[in-house]
Amino acid sequence: MTEQIVEQSATQLSDDVHAILARARRASRRMAGANRAWKDKGLRAIAEALLANQDRILAANLQDLAAGKANGTSAAMLDRLTLTKQRVQGLADALENLATLPDPVGNVVRGATLPNGLRMRQVNVPLGVVAAIYEARPNVTVDIAGLALKSGNAVVLRGGTAAAHTNEALLTILRDALDAVGLPADAVQSVDKYGREGANVLMRARGEVDVLIPRGGRELIQTVVRNASVPVIETGEGNVHIFIDSSAPEDMCVEILLNSKTQRPSVCNTVETLLVHKDATVLPAVLKALSDAGVRLHVDERVQAVLPAGVTGFPATDEDWATEYMDLDLAVKMVDSLPDAIKHIRTWSTGHTEAILTNDLANAERFIAEIDSAAVIVNASTRFTDGSELGLGAEVGISTQKLHARGPMGLGELTTTKWIVQGEGQIRA
């Protein structure tokens, strides 16, 4: 009897999620037909509504924060969960910025008049229904919704339970704002109330979800990749390397390492392993500067042997080569040659970003050619692997996969293409 009830309720839940996806599909068709001016009006309306309703948002956020504290949530997690007036202003500003960007929809990828007179063009069109599964960062709710709407899609969200009150408040505000400008409220929906099971239905809804974007830690992303049967774009895992060649000038090495490691250690484009050529004389100065900046150094035996006075090195193991610390920690290893550095990177890299610091042209070219990562950098900070820094305007995430999108993803990566062929009776010979 009990089992039967559970089964019925699982069926009901699945039906409910599929009904949400059907509404998203219908809304996606209206969004696809909305021109840029209309979509930008929607984005600006949401920005205004966020500011006008910030008391309500912050009150909901306080509920989530209180629950989080009661559950013993870590300080770092609580910080990610927290919204403030300043952070709400930041979300509104980001939407205003999105409204200033060109529309990726309608862009002509290629076009030609064929020998038989047919006019062919391949045009960017919205993907349709974008789903996102993310952890307790309520800013992602607004962020992903804005990007999806600007690119003419509908979005179905699954935020974490920890941010449930905040996300619910945000969702209501977003939907009301869309409705007020004549855009479909169902272009932004959530499956949050169906919990983990709702997320599972979302991951398996082939043909109903056009792309699923997981946002969060490694564990969340890997769970989604393993369980999803809908198309997924993996983002953000960055075990980033810098190789200092023997010819690299000291000042540049010190500045780039400090910037790549300490400017914002918790993000995916921060450096995690430093490889140093055995003949590089700059190593002691670099290690001293990093140590002075509070970086904990995890070093192999050869580096241990040349540590400058007053600098501590913790013995590195294979686990260090594999770890994305996302903190003020850096693994350091000495190598005999560029090929040895490339071999180490091939073994341990997640394919996000790798950099070489060198004054040797042939080595720079070889590094660019042989390193198979989304971004390869010569003589600059690894922190430049970023959509805004590289001129994409807005960033959906940084893809570490090879299909569809690789590296920083802009609005264009939330579109697909349609081939349009026009004639006056042409047939194939």
Next chain:
Amino acid sequence: MTEQIVEQSATQLSDDVHAILARARRASRRMAGANRAWKDKGLRAIAEALLANQDRILAANLQDLAAGKANGTSAAMLDRLTLTKQRVQGLADALENLATLPDPVGNVVRGATLPNGLRMRQVNVPLGVVAAIYEARPNVTVDIAGLALKSGNAVVLRGGTAAAHTNEALLTILRDALDAVGLPADAVQSVDKYGREGANVLMRARGEVDVLIPRGGRELIQTVVRNASVPVIETGEGNVHIFIDSSAPEDMCVEILLNSKTQRPSVCNTVETLLVHKDATVLPAVLKALSDAGVRLHVDERVQAVLPAGVTGFPATDEDWATEYMDLDLAVKMVDSLPDAIKHIRTWSTGHTEAILTNDLANAERFIAEIDSAAVIVNASTRFTDGSELGLGAEVGISTQKLHARGPMGLGELTTTKWIVQGEGQIRA
């Protein structure tokens, strides 16, 4: 005891397939570093070797054909399995053609000098290891290998058991030809001898296979999509529609329907359902012409009522709207309006190709905007959804998915991109 042996052998098989993939990865790095001239030399060497060894190929093919006949294989399947001197010449010609095409590798997608002086460019690079699972069509062995090599990849093949002898002969010839010009023989490998289990290991080798392309019937493709955890590109399922609007001229309708249905009924861009506006006076002439050409018409009641004399109509059911006949069969349905036609297409289409025949500009524009398929055609045959016809030079397949590639896929779709950033010490502020 027996179980233990089986388990050891399964482990051994898995180890063997992973070893093949490791060799493919190493070969892919050498292929990625080969310039166009070298790769084209390899393609031409393969073409020559195929012609020089055609007796050996045809002898192996006869073995497969004899086994097929003994197993009671259908005539259509035997035809696909058959190689002749002419077909081998066709394979060699296709490779010679590939050698004349531009190299997709190294193409600069975008580039800029950023305000801080960084030079950024996003460049096409090979995907790496391409896998293909296909049915007993030995031509695919050469076809996919050629496309993968031209785009700088290594390929791991799994052909059907029915073509085992032919594929083995082809593989040896391909590998020897690569070796003779100094390209890695391991750029073309097969897991055929590991049977179905080998295919399963291939489908689950995340991180070792960069893209898996299934080629064959619906069942093969769906099996791969359901079971693969590596990235897959779905190709070729085409439940293609043509809508005849009330304003479409008769001559054009007759010619386009005949061409779309009868020119090559067994391929994915042939029309499968005809939707006709209730006021289209051209319907009888179109049906008469199709019937005279030997097309079996599966019609709804309204079409049944207006069939011209001497034309037979079989009653259509929902199954007809869903079916990709790939034969001289056509489902025909009368609709009240363009929106009704769009609704029918949204319900039954596989998103491959849909066409409208009309002289009404607003209806043409609405059809283009609202039909969400890889190709949308106005006043031309559906047979034009084809890489060669649309000027791509060579065709990997026709993707019916939205991520990475949609519609005809050329060599470019066998590449990904790499972001290359070059500076002289820039750090992020």
